[in-house]
């Protein structure tokens with residue numbers, strides 16, 4: 001799964017943190033195209049909102065793009081999409 005070229009555009013620190021967010025179950029789907037990323041103790045204290053706008057994921061943190069939150073949501077969607085196969089159509 002980590003061979004995805006999109007994932008490779010994120011730095012190693014972001015990849016590491018995104019995996020941690022996933023493993024700790026910090027990502028929640030709020031509504032279609034909108035996700036909440038809860039803080040990891042020791043990293044930060046803020047819950048960030050990641051939204052899909054015009055097919056692109058944007059985040060409410062300072063970086064806006066290419067942050068660990070966006071990568072975590074991307075990985076989260078890959079996982080949930082593979083569980084419920086017909087959902088994939090929603091993301092095409």
Ligand SMILES: [Zn+2]
Nearest residue numbers: 059061067069
């Ligand atoms: Zn972010």
